[in-house]
Amino acid sequence: MQQSGPEPVRPDGTGGGGLPEPLIELSDVTVRYGAGPGSVLAVDKFSLAIPQRCFLSIIGPSGCGKSSVLNLIAGYHKPSSGTVRMNGTEIVGPGPERMVVHQQSTALLPWFSAARNVALALTARGQPKAAAREGARHYLNMVGLAGFDDHPIYQLSGGMRQRLALARALATEAKVILLDEPLGAIDALQRAVLQDLLIRLWDETHTCFVMITHSVEEAVYVSTDVISMSARPGRIIRQQKFDFNRSALAGADSHVRASPEFAEAEEELYETLTAASSGKTAPSEGD
Ligand code: ADP
Ligand code: MG
Numbered sequence: 001m002q003q004s005g006p007e008p009v010r011p012d013g014t015g016g017g018g019l020p021e022p023l024i025e026l027s028d029v030t031v032r033y034g035a036g037p038g039s040v041l042a043v044d045k046f047s048l049a050i051p052q053r054c055f056l057s058i059i060g061p062s063g064c065g066k067s068s069v070l071n072l073i074a075g076y077h078k079p080s081s082g083t084v085r086m087n088g089t090e091i092v093g094p095g096p097e098r099m100v101v102h103q104q105s106t107a108l109l110p111w112f113s114a115a116r117n118v119a120l121a122l123t124a125r126g127q128p129k130a131a132a133r134e135g136a137r138h139y140l141n142m143v144g145l146a147g148f149d150d151h152p153i154y155q156l157s158g159g160m161r162q163r164l165a166l167a168r169a170l171a172t173e174a175k176v177i178l179l180d181e182p183l184g185a186i187d188a189l190q191r192a193v194l195q196d197l198l199i200r201l202w203d204e205t206h207t208c209f210v211m212i213t214h215s216v217e218e219a220v221y222v223s224t225d226v227i228s229m230s231a232r233p234g235r236i237i238r239q240q241k242f243d244f245n246r247s248a249l250a251g252a253d254s255h256v257r258a259s260p261e262f263a264e265a266e267e268e269l270y271e272t273l274t275a276a277s278s279g280k281t282a283p284s285e286g287d
Contacts, residue, residue, distance in 0.1 A: 022049035029082035031068045042068045044233035055209045057223040065234030066212045099169035100178045105161045115149035121171035139167040159190040179211035199245045220265045230276045
C-alpha cells in the first residue's frame with residue numbers, strides 16, 4: 001500500500017506487517033486553513049491507524065483540531081498534506097459508510113416525525129417506503145425511542161434528539177459512526193444513560209465509533225482507545241487503551257465508575273491533558 005510519511009501507529013501501539021488492515025488510516029496529515037501569513041495550521045503531523053471495531057475517543061483542548069480530524073474522515077474536507085484512507089482507498093468526499101452525529105442534531109428535519117427522519121435513511125438505501133417505515137421502528141427501538149414514531153422532532157427533548165440522530169446514523173448501516181461531542185449539551189444524569197446506550201449500540205452493531213469528547217470521564221468509560229491531542233496545531237500526544245466499557249456491558253456499570261482503577265485512569269488522562277496545555281507533553285505509550 002502506498003504511504004507518505006511515517007508509518008501510522010495503531011492505538012494499541014502496534015503497526016506494520018502481519019496485522020489486519022485498519023479501517024481508517026490517516027498518514028502524516030496536516031490541515032491548514034487559509035493561505036499566507038494569516039493562515040492557521042490546525043492539525044500537524046497526524047498519523048493514526050484506526051482498527052475495525054474500535055471505540056476511539058479523541059480528547060484535547062478547545063480549538064486543537066479535533067473536529068478538523070473528524071471532518072477529514074467524514075470527507076467534508078481534504079487534508080492540506082498527507083492522506084486519509086478507508087479500507088485502503090483514499091477518502092475524497094462524504095459517503096453513507098461514514099455518518100456524522102453532531103452535538104445539536106442539526107441534520108434532523110423538524111417537520112418530519114421521528115420515524116420519517118429514520119425512514120429517510122432507509123429509502124436512501126433503496127428500501128420501499130413501507131419497508132422503510134417498518135425498519136425505522138426497529139432502529140427507534142434500538143435507541144430506546146419505541147412509541148415515539150409519530151412524534152415531530154420539535155416535541156423531543158435534547159436527549160431524545162440525540163437518540164434519534166443515532167438511530168438515523170445506524171439506519172444507514174455506516175461502517176463508521178463519527179460523533180462530534182454528541183453528549184456535550186446533555187445534562188449529567190441523561191449523559192450517563194446515553195453513554196451506556198453508546199456502548200451498547202457500538203457492541204450490538206459491530207461498527208467502529210470515533211467520538212470527540214471534552215469529558216475525561218466519558219472517554220475513559222466508553223472507549224477502547226483514547227487519543228489525547230496537544231493544543232493547536234493538534235498533534236497526537238498519547239494513545240491509550242481501556243476496557244471499562246466491557247465491564248459496563250457485562251452489567252457492572254454501577255461499579256465501573258466507582259472503582260479505584262477507573263479513578264486512576266481518569267487521573268492519568270487528566271495529567272496528560274494538563275501537561276499538554278502547559279506545554280509539557282507526556283510521552284506516547286511505547287516510547
Ligand atoms: P476543535 O474541534 O478541537 O475545537 P477545530 O478543528 O474546530 O477544533 O478547529 C481547529 C482550529 O482551526 C481552530 O483554531 C479553529 O478556529 C480553526 N478553524 C477551524 N475551521 C476553520 C475554518 N473553516 N477556517 C479557518 N479556521 C478554522
Ligand atoms: Mg470541535
